[in-house]
Amino acid sequence: MSTSRRKFIKISALGLGGVATAASTFNSLGVNSYLEDFALENALKKLNQTATYCEVCFWKCAAWVHSDDQGAIHKIIGNDIDPHCNGRLCPRGTGGVGMFTDTDRLKTPLIRKMVNGETTFVEASWDEALNLIASKMKGIKDTHGAESMALLKHGSPGKHFEHLFKAYGSDSIAEPAYAQCRGPRETGFGLTFGSWVGSPEPTDIRDTKCLVLIGSHIGENMHNTQVQEMSDAIDNDATIITVDPRLSTAASKSQHWLAIKPATDIALLLAWMHVLIDENLYDKAYVDKYATGFNELKEHVKDYTPEWAYGITTIKPEAIRKTARVMAAAAPSTIIHPGRHVTWYGDDTQRARAIAILNGLLGSWGRRGGFYFKEKTSISKYPHPPYPKPKWGWEQIGENYPFAEMGITNELIRASIPSEENKFPIKGWVVAGTNLNNSIPNKKLLEEAIDSLEFMVVVDTMPMEITGYADVVLPECTYLERYDDIRSATNREPSIALRMPAVQPKYDSKPAWWMAKQLGERLGLHDYFKYEDYKEVISWQLEQLGTSLEELEKIGVKKFKRKSGSMYLSEDQNYEFSTDSGKIEFYSQQLAVLGFDPIPKYTKHPEPAAGFYRLNYGRSPMHTFSRTVNNPNLNDLKSENDLWVNPKVAKILDLKKGQYVWLENQDGVQSSFPIRVRVTERIRWDSVYMVHGFGHNNKKLGRAHGKGASDTELISQVTIDPLMGGTGMRGNFVKILTENPTKTVAV
Amino acid sequence: MRYAMVIDTKKCVGCSDCVVACQTENNVPIGYCRDWITERVEGVYPNIELELRSERCNHCENAPCVRCCPTGASHIIDGGIVLVTDNECIGCGACIESCPYDARFQHPEGYVDKCTFCHHRLEKGELPACVSVCPTKCMYFGDLENPNSEVSQLLRNRKHKTLAPEAGTKPHVYYLI
Numbered sequence: 001m002s003t004s005r006r007k008f009i010k011i012s013a014l015g016l017g018g019v020a021t022a023a024s025t026f027n028s029l030g031v032n033s034y035l036e037d038f039a040l041e042n043a044l045k046k047l048n049q050t051a052t053y054c055e056v057c058f059w060k061c062a063a064w065v066h067s068d069d070q071g072a073i074h075k076i077i078g079n080d081i082d083p084h085c086n087g088r089l090c091p092r093g094t095g096g097v098g099m100f101t102d103t104d105r106l107k108t109p110l111i112r113k114m115v116n117g118e119t120t121f122v123e124a125s126w127d128e129a130l131n132l133i134a135s136k137m138k139g140i141k142d143t144h145g146a147e148s149m150a151l152l153k154h155g156s157p158g159k160h161f162e163h164l165f166k167a168y169g170s171d172s173i174a175e176p177a178y179a180q181c182r183g184p185r186e187t188g189f190g191l192t193f194g195s196w197v198g199s200p201e202p203t204d205i206r207d208t209k210c211l212v213l214i215g216s217h218i219g220e221n222m223h224n225t226q227v228q229e230m231s232d233a234i235d236n237d238a239t240i241i242t243v244d245p246r247l248s249t250a251a252s253k254s255q256h257w258l259a260i261k262p263a264t265d266i267a268l269l270l271a272w273m274h275v276l277i278d279e280n281l282y283d284k285a286y287v288d289k290y291a292t293g294f295n296e297l298k299e300h301v302k303d304y305t306p307e308w309a310y311g312i313t314t315i316k317p318e319a320i321r322k323t324a325r326v327m328a329a330a331a332p333s334t335i336i337h338p339g340r341h342v343t344w345y346g347d348d349t350q351r352a353r354a355i356a357i358l359n360g361l362l363g364s365w366g367r368r369g370g371f372y373f374k375e376k377t378s379i380s381k382y383p384h385p386p387y388p389k390p391k392w393g394w395e396q397i398g399e400n401y402p403f404a405e406m407g408i409t410n411e412l413i414r415a416s417i418p419s420e421e422n423k424f425p426i427k428g429w430v431v432a433g434t435n436l437n438n439s440i441p442n443k444k445l446l447e448e449a450i451d452s453l454e455f456m457v458v459v460d461t462m463p464m465e466i467t468g469y470a471d472v473v474l475p476e477c478t479y480l481e482r483y484d485d486i487r488s489a490t491n492r493e494p495s496i497a498l499r500m501p502a503v504q505p506k507y508d509s510k511p512a513w514w515m516a517k518q519l520g521e522r523l524g525l526h527d528y529f530k531y532e533d534y535k536e537v538i539s540w541q542l543e544q545l546g547t548s549l550e551e552l553e554k555i556g557v558k559k560f561k562r563k564s565g566s567m568y569l570s571e572d573q574n575y576e577f578s579t580d581s582g583k584i585e586f587y588s589q590q591l592a593v594l595g596f597d598p599i600p601k602y603t604k605h606p607e608p609a610a611g612f613y614r615l616n617y618g619r620s621p622m623h624t625f626s627r628t629v630n631n632p633n634l635n636d637l638k639s640e641n642d643l644w645v646n647p648k649v650a651k652i653l654d655l656k657k658g659q660y661v662w663l664e665n666q667d668g669v670q671s672s673f674p675i676r677v678r679v680t681e682r683i684r685w686d687s688v689y690m691v692h693g694f695g696h697n698n699k700k701l702g703r704a705h706g707k708g709a710s711d712t713e714l715i716s717q718v719t720i721d722p723l724m725g726g727t728g729m730r731g732n733f734v735k736i737l738t739e740n741p742t743k744t745v746a747v
Numbered sequence: 748m749r750y751a752m753v754i755d756t757k758k759c760v761g762c763s764d765c766v767v768a769c770q771t772e773n774n775v776p777i778g779y780c781r782d783w784i785t786e787r788v789e790g791v792y793p794n795i796e797l798e799l800r801s802e803r804c805n806h807c808e809n810a811p812c813v814r815c816c817p818t819g820a821s822h823i824i825d826g827g828i829v830l831v832t833d834n835e836c837i838g839c840g841a842c843i844e845s846c847p848y849d850a851r852f853q854h855p856e857g858y859v860d861k862c863t864f865c866h867h868r869l870e871k872g873e874l875p876a877c878v879s880v881c882p883t884k885c886m887y888f889g890d891l892e893n894p895n896s897e898v899s900q901l902l903r904n905r906k907h908k909t910l911a912p913e914a915g916t917k918p919h920v921y922y923l924i
Binding site: 074075076077078085087088089090091094095097219220222224227228230231234235247249252253257259621622632633634636637638646680681682683684685 | 761763771772777788791792796799879881882884885
C-alpha cells in the first residue's frame with residue numbers, strides 16, 4: 001500500500017461503516033470491493049460534520065464541513081435541505097477549503113510603524129492592536145464626534161462591526177454591494193413595485209416559461225439557485241432570451257441571443273414596451289387592476305418603434321417584435337431579470353425601472369414563473385441598550401442622491417477628503433471584509449481619501465491590497481473557524497442556517513464578533529456586548545424561534561412555514577403595493593416631483609474613439625470578486641484572466657492567441673500587469689472583455705500577484721447615477737498595447 | 748452491469764465544480780485534475796455556437812490503456828470501470844500516450860492517475876463526486892444494462908455523441924447535444 005493511497009482513503013473514510021446498509025441501486029450491483037482492506041483500516045477514523053453556511057460569496061449556501069480530529073478540513077458539501085443550494089455547492093463553495101488552507105493568510109495583528117526610517121508593518125499582540133484602535137476611535141470621537149469614524153464593509157464581519165459602530169455613535173456606514181453593484185435595481189424596482197428585489201432574487205426561474213437576461217450572465221456568475229433553476233428551466237423547455245454584446249454562457253443556452261450594441265439597453269426595453277402596447281399583447285386585466293400611469297406610458301413609448309431602436313441597438317426590428325411576442329405568449333410566467341451587478345452607465349436606476357415596468361406590463365410580479373412574494377424569518381435582536389443617535393450619518397453624506405437607501409461608498413470616500421464644502425468630515429475608517437482597491441473605481445479619489453485619513457483599520461482574512469494602506473491590520477479567521485450571525489434570507493419558504501466553527505482558528509486569527517466585542521469593551525460599551533462567546537447570542541436567538549443550537553448543530557438548516565400568505569397573487573386579489581399610490585407605478589410621481597424622468601428615457605452614452613474598445617467586465621464561475629484569486633483550489637481552476645478580442649480586431653492589431661498585451665484607457669491609465677489575449681468570436685468588435693478581480697499588486701498574495709489585469713484600475717471615468725449615487729463603470733475605453741509601456745514593472 | 752456517465756451539454760455552464768469536487772474528494776494534488784472543462788466555439792459573430800462539457804476518463808470497453816499496460820496495473824473491474832493499481836504501476840507512461848482523451852496523468856508520486864468513477868463512493872451507494880455536486884444537474888450516472896436507468900432512458904430519448912468515436916474505444920461517457 002502506497003502513501004498516496006492512504007491519503008486517498010483518509011479523504012473518503014467518512015461513512016464507510018455504512019457500506020453494508022446503504023440502500024442504493026449501486027451497491028447492489030456488485031462493484032469489486034476493491035478498497036475493503038483500506039476501508040477496514042479507516043472504519044474507525046470518522047470525519048466530523050459541522051454545519052456552516054458559505055462565505056465565499058454572498059449567496060450563503062448552507063453546507064457540511066467534513067474535518068478530522070487533527071483539524072484538517074477534507075471537503076465541504078452542500079446541505080441537502082438548504083433552499084440556497086439544494087445540497088449542491090458551486091465551485092467556490094466546494095473549493096472554500098482553500099480559504100482555510102491558504103498559507104498567505106493574515107496570521108497576526110499588524111501595526112504600521114516607522115522602523116529605521118522606513119514605514120513597515122510590525123507584528124503585534126491583540127492587546128496592543130486593539131488598545132491602539134480603541135484609543136484612536138476615542139480620540140476621533142472626542143475631537144470630531146463619533147460620526148467622523150466610518151465603516152466600509154461587506155459580508156459577515158461587516159455586521160459585527162456595524163453593531164460596534166452604532167453602539168459607538170456612528171452610522172457613517174457603506175458597502176460596495178450598494179453603489180458599486182445592485183443599488184440601482186433595488187431603487188428602480190422599489191420605485192415601481194414598492195419592493196426591493198433583494199437577495200436571493202425572488203425570480204421564479206424554476207417555473208418560468210420565458211427568462212429574459214439583460215447583460216446578466218447566470219452560469220458565469222454562480223448565484224447558486226439562479227444557476228440551478230436556469231438549468232431546470234432548460235429541462236422544462238423554457239425560452240431563454242439573452243441581451244448581451246458578448247456570447248455569454250447564458251447566451252449560448254438561449255433560443256434568442258440579441259447581440260446588442262453596448263450601452264443601448266434602454267432603447268430596446270422601450271421598443272419592447274412599444275410592441276406589447278401597440279400589438280395589445282400586455283396583460284390588460286393585471287395592468288388595469290394593479291398599475292397606475294399606463295396612459296402616460298402608452299403615450300411615452302408611442303414613437304419608440306423597433307425601427308427607431310434598430311439604429312441604436314443594431315438589433316433587427318423583426319427580432320425585437322418576435323422576442324416581445326415570445327415574452328407575451330409566455331406571460332405571466334415571464335421574467336425580465338433585474339440583474340445583479342447593474343452599475344453600468346449612470347442611468348442604471350432608470351434602466352432598472354424600464355425592466356420593472358416591462359415586468360409590470362407582462363403581469364409577472366406576484367405570478368408563478370414570474371416573481372414570487374418572498375418571505376424571511378425575522379431573528380430577534382439580542383438585547384442591548386438603544387443605540388445613540390448620531391448627528392449625521394450615511395443619509396446626510398449621500399444627501400445629493402434623494403433615492404439612495406443605503407450608504408454610498410463613493411460619497412463616504414469623498415467626505416473623507418477635507419474641503420470647505422465638506423460638511424461631513426470623515427477622519428477614520430474601519431474596512432471590514434472588502435478590498436476597496438478592487439471594488440471602488442476611480443483609484444485617484446480613493447487614494448486621496450486614504451491619504452487624508454487620520455486612522456485606518458482593515459479587517460480581513462487575506463493580505464488584500466487594502467491592507468497595505470492600513471495603520472492596523474486585524475487578521476480575521478475564515479468562516480470555517482467561527483460562529484457568525486444566523487443566516488435568514490428571503491426565499492419561497494423562510495429558512496435559517498447555522499455557521500459554527502468546524503476547526504480552531506489557524507495562526508493568531510480571530511472572529512470579527514470577538515474583535516468588535518473587545519473594542520466595544522475598551523470603548524466603555526460593555527452593555528452592548530453582554531456575552532462571552534457569540535454562541536450565546538445565537539443560542540438565545542434560536543430559542544426565541546422555538547428551536548435550539550443543539551437542534552441546528554444537527555440539521556444545519558431549519559425551514560419555517562410561510563406566514564405572509566401565498567407566493568402568488570390569486571385571481572381577483574386586492575393587493576396593495578408598497579408604493580405611494582398602492583399600485584405598480586409605470587409613471588412615478590416621486591421622480592417627477594424631484595425633476596427626474598417619471599418614465600425612463602433612452603440617453604446616448606459615449607462611444608469609443610478610433611483605436612479604443614469599450615472595456616466590459618464580468619464574472620468567472622470559479623471566483624468571487626478579487627477575494628478568491630489566491631485560494632489554492634480556485635486559483636488552480638483559473639489563475640489569471642484574459643482579454644477577449646474579436647478576431648477582426650486581432651487581425652487589425654496583429655494579435656496572436658495567448659500573447660500578452662497591456663491596456664491603456666482614455667485617461668492614459670495603464671494596466672499594471674499584462675493580460676493574455678483570447679481571440680474569440682464570442683465578443684463584439686467594439687468591445688473587449690475581461691473577468692473582474694485579477695491583476696493583484698500585493699506581493700503577499702503569492703499566487704495572485706501580477707496575474708492578469710485589473711479592470712478596476714482602468715475604470716477612471718465614472719458616471720454617477722443621479723437618483724441613488726451608483727457608479728456607472730462601463731464608459732471606459734482601452735487601447736491595446738503590444739509592448740510594455742513602462743518596462744519597469746516586474747512580472 | 749455497465750456503468751456510464753451522461754452529460755447534458757445543453758445545461759453545463761462549465762463552472763468547474765466537478766473539477767474541484769473531484770480534487771477534494773479524491774485528494775488530487777493542486778495542479779492536477781482527473782476531470783476538466785472543454786469549450787468549443789463554432790461560427791462567426793453573431794452566429795455562434797458554444798459547447799461546454801466536462802471531460803474525464805471514458806472508461807472504454809476497448810481500452811487501449813489497459814491493453815498497453817506492461818504490468819497489469821491498468822485493469823477493468825465489474826461495471827466496466829477502468830482503474831490503475833498505483834503500487835503495480837511503474838509510471839512508464841504507455842497508457843498516457845495511448846489514451847485518445849488525454850485522460851491520464853503522472854501523479855507527483857510517480858504512478859499514473861485518472862478518474863475512477865468514484866467507485867469507492869459507488870460502493871457506499873453514492874454518486875461520483877462530480878455528479879453529486881453539479882449545480883446544473885447536467886451529469887447523470889448509472890447502469891446502461893438496466894433499460895430503466897436514467898442514463899439508458901436519456902440515451903434512448905435524446906440526441907447524443909461520444910468523443911473520438913473513430914478511435915474505436917467504445918467510450919462510456921456520453922454527451923447529450
